[in-house]
Amino acid sequence: MKPKRSLETSMSGSSEMRVRPPSFLRQDFGILFVATLLLVLGSFLVPLHGVWVTDCGLRYLQLINIVDRHHWGGFWFDYPLRELDPKYELAPFGRIQTFVHGDRLYCQYPPWFCYLVSPFYALWGRVGMRIVPLASGVGLLFACYGLARQLGIRRPAWAAAAVLFAAPILPYCYIFWDIVPALAAGIAGLYFVLRGLESPSGRWMLPATACLLFAFVMREEYVLWAGSVFLAAALVRRPSRSLLLLAAMTFGGIGAVMLSNRALVGHYLFFHASTGSGVTLEYSWALATRPVTAFLYLARVTSSQLNLSAMGDIVLFFLLCSLAWIATTRRPDVVLALSAIGLCAALVVRFYLWDNAKPLYTQSYLNSAAGATPLLFAGLRLWSARAWPAHDETRKSTRIVATASLIFLLASVWLSVPASAVGMNFGPRLLLPAYPGLLLAVFAAAPHWYRGASTQPKLRLAAMMFGALVALGVVDNGIFLQRLVLKLNLSHRTYEVLRTLLPDAPILTDQAWLPSDPPELFYERPILLIQKAEHNPALMDRIVSVAKALNSREALVLSVSSRPPAWIRELGEIEPIPIEERIRFPDGSFRMHAFRLIYR
Incomplete structure (x- = not known):
């Protein structure tokens, strides 16, 4: 007679054994309900007027042209000075914000997010503009919950809530932007891909393809995310028929969208992703700018340039990276030392990040990975098989998630232009797809790191530092929300005065x-x-x-x-x-x- 498995073992085993008992499910959905309630209540703290940055303002202009001016018949900009300036030579937009195609003025961004929002805006105005980002935040919460369960995380609802409330994602749920809709779809797509790789029936292929395709339709960089997911799965599990079919379906859909973009506006990846090269140095890709771009995205804290003055920022970055080595060490004293180094570096960064003397300037300057959610760094080595015990039956799925996130992070930094890393952002927003996967991989690995903490004081102290790193992310979001309110009110006051x-x-x-x-x-x-x-x-x-x-x-x-x-x-x-x-x-x-x- 076989011995019964413990409940703890059953929650970290294979797909069939990740079915949670009803009492655990009730607890999970109670946590998810409270998290959803907090997310919705937070919306009442953020004003509906104003815009966070010009990217949001351009999308607002695109939206009112779709609904109010063209009645869903087009998404070009009506130009108020068209009679005096028929060639748009004086159109008052900066650099690559707009372009002319077929004698019409277009916004640089794809219009599909605005079309998605348009019926809600037509019904409820500014209130309707909040619905899609907010609902997407709820969708992201549940997508992270499903992914956490797939990875065998023992408290998946808490892990999902931590991703939303302790990563620089929460403020974007209250901003008229396509960031959270794309992110929610991208993470849901990753979840369905993992399910599809485990199921021979193929029933998960359609939702996986639909989610990854929707994410790409919202934001062009998700073509990199889809590629990262499939490449990671091939590296960890080796290519299979189901994986190749999933990739073919997804990239077939992406190719169709690109052809549609070409027919509509003359650019396969729409104007936003196709322009900039040669306009100015900061909007151009060049091999010589790769170190600068990497510094801006990953490490900048106090320095405006990558020179000797940036050495302090680079040192802080590598101190934060010490958290990554927790995954491959088993000595309690080393785990404690690495945790302490990472926590101290994170606190030094927050000495600058939380400075409210010039809050909006700080937010436009300190927006690198070093200034958002230090737990991200703890996941940088979880792609390696050495980071996981041999008996962990979910390690392949977790390694796929960590590897996909890391590939996307590196590819985005390599392919981005310097100007894309600047401006008022909550953390490095173009790297956001990497955050949920790396954080969930960390939550899946943490029980292995701190096993025995109840009897070993060093591990217990290290586990407390882990909790402090999560808490720092929550405090970050509180400060980010305060700055969001400041900026929206400033935008509205500027309008009312001018x-x-x-x-x-x-x-x-x-x-x-x-x-x-x-x-x-x-x-x-x-x-x-x-x-x-x-x-x-x-x-x-x-x-x-x-x-x-x-x-x-x-x-x-x-x-x-x-x-x-x-x-x-x-x-x-x-x-x-x-x-x-x-x-x-x-x-x-x-x-x-x-x-x-x-x-x-």
Whole structure:
């Protein structure tokens, strides 16, 4: 007669043995219900007005064109100055934000996220814009729960909640952006791929393909995620018929979408992923920029450049990487030492990250992997078979998850351009698909690391440090949410002030972000960018002629400088307009000055 397996063993065994007893399921769904409730309640703390960054503002303009201006008949931008500027030469957007195709002005981003949101926006306006990101956050929670169960994690609901609340994902659930919908679909796709590899019936292939394809439709970088998942599965389990069929179905669908993009706008990966090369150095891929890009994505804390001043940041990065070696050591004193080193490095980073003297500046600067969820580093070696006990029956699935996440992280850093790593982000947002998998792999491995903690003080202390690393991620999100609220309110105040300043006058500005933050201004006020005109007399004359055609008496000048450019001052009389107290930049340094230009 065979001895009965313990419950603990049954929860970490093969697919058939990962069925959880009803009492555990009730506990799991209780935790998931509370996590969902907290996620939804958090939405009431975040205002509906304003936008986080210009990327969100451009999508808002795309949405209102789809719904309000073209009634689902197209997604191009109506250009307010089309009669005066038929070739879009003065379209007030920065660098590669828009492009012209077929004599129409388009946003650089694929429109499918906005089409997904459009019925909710048509019904409930700004409230409807929150529904898809928020529902996707709930979907991500349950996708992580399913993946955690697949990996044999003993407390899968807690692990799923930790991914959402202790990684730099939570704030994006309240932002009008396609980040969380794509991430939820990508993680669900990974879960279904694992199920498909274990099941000979093939019933998981369709949902796996659908989820990975949906993630790609939302965001182009998920073509890398799909490739990473299939490559990891091939490396860990060796190619199989089901894996090859899954890959063929997924990339067949991706190819069809790319052909559709080509037919619609002339670019296989849409304009956003196809442009930039050759525009400016920071928007160009070059072998020489790989170290800089890697530094910006992974290690930047205090330094603006990769030079001797960055040595402190690089040292902190490698100290955080010490957490990765916990996976391959079995000595309690070494586990304790590595945990202490990683925790101390994470605390040093948070000395800068949590500094609220200039919160929005900090958030636009310290957004590398070093500044978000230190537990990520603990998962960097979990791809290796040496990191797992031979008797762990779920180690292959967990290694696939860790390997796919690591491949995606490395591929994204290698293929990205330097400019994609800057701006106000919560952590390195283009690396977010790697976070859930690596964190869940860590939660799957942690019981092996701290086995015997009840009798060994060193392991018990190391386990407490592990809990502290999770807690740091939760505190990070609290601070990130505070900064999100600050920025949304700033965006809204800027709109409320600028819409009433000389309302009949066009706006002349050197700030390329203004047409998309606040985006409502774009269709209420004519906006002309002047920053490129100072050394271009022809462009200067063109701007002045259009501005005077709109209002022959005056214009509103908005400048980052306390004095408008000399060529603007030569056009007439300049009167400063005090707006500092009305807009109130939270960083303490005012970044926009207003002037009334009265033509001579």
